[in-house]
Amino acid sequence: MSDRTLRGLTAIVGVADDVSPTGELERHGRRLEAAMVSEALADAGLTLADVDGICYAGMATGLAEYLGVHPRYVDGTMVGGSSYELHLEHAAAAIAAGLCEVVVSVYAATPRSDRRRGAGGQRGGPAFGGPNPMAEWEMPYGLAMPMGAYALAASRHMACYGTTSEQLAQIAVDTRRWAAMNPRARFRDPITIADVLASPMQASPLHLLDCCLVTDGAGAFVVTSAERAGDLAKPPIYVLGAATGSDHQMISQMPDLTTTAGARSGPAAFAMAGIKPDEVDLLMAYDSFTITALLHLEDLGFCPKGEGGAFAEDGKLGPGGSLPTNTNGGGLSYTHPGQYGMFLLVEAVRQLRGECGSRQVIDPQIGVAHGSGGVLSTMGTIVLGTGSTR
């Protein structure tokens, strides 16, 4: 083991996202991706000519070709929703190693408007390349995906730790309170625990309001070296820690339904950053479902294993609480086009820059973006900090 670290060597210098309260966007496909790249570069005060690295959760060269970029660094990591946390980790390492200098990651998906266009969207097709054991060993049993997989994790967590539907519902309630302050959020009307419990059961114990949205959405970020970041348009948001953990693809292969690989990636990223959970001012914790966010609270060390329900039930994740979480309104109320991890990073950067208007957290210095991909399969933890933390 070397003692090399990525702490403070790179920074996010530009972000963009496009989300609409209607849940649909006018643009789609490559045009939307190109717009996000342009906006993120403009946010940074950079141009396409500065870009020498491309990250894309798929065939990255197709995007590079479309953009007219000839990159010297290409990352096509595709692990579902946390792909963008992994992109940032990989890009930070590559920049720190001198492989490249300015890397862009971009995401766009329009499952909602694709239905109207008759394009079929991104749902329902094969989720992964290669052999598909899911078809042989899971699909015959009719598990509704993805919510059924998360429901199994919730079932086990409840049985082991006494977690209640009310505690899970509190997470949806607090996330909606944040969404109420975000003009672009899909859903902004207040909800109560009773509303969550009265919403239609999807896959027990998860109700409709325990589940994320299906919306269009797109975003991008630009990352560069700390040296170069200092001369750009916005205050650099430094990458202080980054780590990945992955332990299965299919839910039936998850080693422990109540503990994700975030129990490894979280402490590793925090150790690199040199921080403890109580130093985190802002938490962007992937909330595909309420149980997803609850597991992150435990696995990242904000509370002991099994106590996530009790930890969240006093509303501390919401506005005015001690651990502001998912301040854009989350996958539950802001947007969820399928791979939501991009939006965790975009919101964390905007909060740390102080750009979030009425939902702005007071003077945050350290933010964590924690992505979850697949069905609780691959976790990517990123610790970000302002200039004061570097």
Next chain:
Amino acid sequence: MTKFFEPPISDSAIQFWDSTRERRLVLPWCAACEHPFWYPREVCPRCLGGPVEWREASGSGEVHAVSVQHRPGPMRDPAAGPYAVALVDLAEGVRIMTNIVGCEPDAATVGMAVRVTWEPLADGRHLAQFEPA
């Protein structure tokens, strides 16, 4: 009769599926490290060795986690109503996905003892499901 998504047959699971034609539940074991594993594959996921042997399972297990599906999953008939999908820990020490049948879906609970029962598929194979023991 319940409508099912018909599972494909991978090369490494031909013996498993053939056994289900006789309503026999067999599991892949690694002859080198003497452990069963799930799901079937060409090599043992502990040692990447083998050979893989097929051994009869007891058919007994315990519900590890369970979710009642109110929105039907792949190929399921919405008119058939909610049904229980579970992960079951088999006595041999592997965990498999299955349905819990033979009781109301909501009566299936974590920790419940279950035993295998068989649902016919159109091609003569059977799908292993579990009912209260």
